[in-house]
């Protein structure tokens with residue numbers, strides 16, 4: 001009898017102690033955030049990269065999050081009704097055993113004891129395919145490099161088969177990202193979408209974008225001579241897009257590539273075999 005009384009006393013005491021501590025936590029939440037903004041805990045710097053049937057997902061740690069939930073689908077426009085991976089306690093996640101040929105889209109939410117699930121992060125995606133590697137998201141577009149070197153025509157076919165195109169480089173920031181990510185990793189000239197295959201001296205992008213579309217700085221050629229040999233096209237900061245003297249059509253070169261670690265371009269014969277950068281909207 002005495003034992004039963006003692007156990008029930010201890011249980012009651014524990015319950016009270018737990019309640020008090022919960023209440024104190026809640027007060028602390030109220031004091032430090034709850035009243036100031038309804039969503040203080042949206043994870044930022046959300047990045048997704050894919051390779052070998054695996055997607056690696058990272059984000060910035062959120063103070064006071066007890067766990068994170070990742071929502072994903074294969075169509076885009078991710079919301080909370082999509083597939084959910086719950087109870088993630090690290091600020092990164094590896095999504096494995098994914099299907100070859102699919103594109104995976106993700107958002108992450110922080111979960112806290114009192115707020116529940118936060119508003120979702122920005123969306124990022126990665127393509128899983130044995131034909132590409134190093135898939136990365138930058139500025140809402142996804143990029144990947146072909147898994148082997150191939151001529152320009154085959155790189156273009158590969159890009160189209162996956163639902164993308166050989167990259168249209170609109171800004172110096174995009175060019176720098178691609179150079180760092182792909183030229184830096186694969187260490188040799190890499191196909192981009194610019195080419196003058198159809199009409200010598202008239203440079204276009206693989207996805208059909210031509211100079212100045214949508215006000216973006218995607219001008220390929222700015223040649224005083226009219227034939228774009230060489231181009232004096234520059235980025236917004238005045239730096240050159242092409243390597244000195246390029247494009248020069250030496251021996252009938254119609255396909256552009258990032259040729260140097262500074263990100264400048266060169267034209268080469270389209271039959272050369274290089275890795276190709278594929279861009280996905």
Ligand SMILES: [Ca+2]
Nearest residue numbers: 168169170174
């Ligand atoms: Ca682009």
Ligand SMILES: [Ca+2]
Nearest residue numbers: 196249253254
């Ligand atoms: Ca040419």
Ligand SMILES: [Ca+2]
Nearest residue numbers: 248249253267
């Ligand atoms: Ca050249």
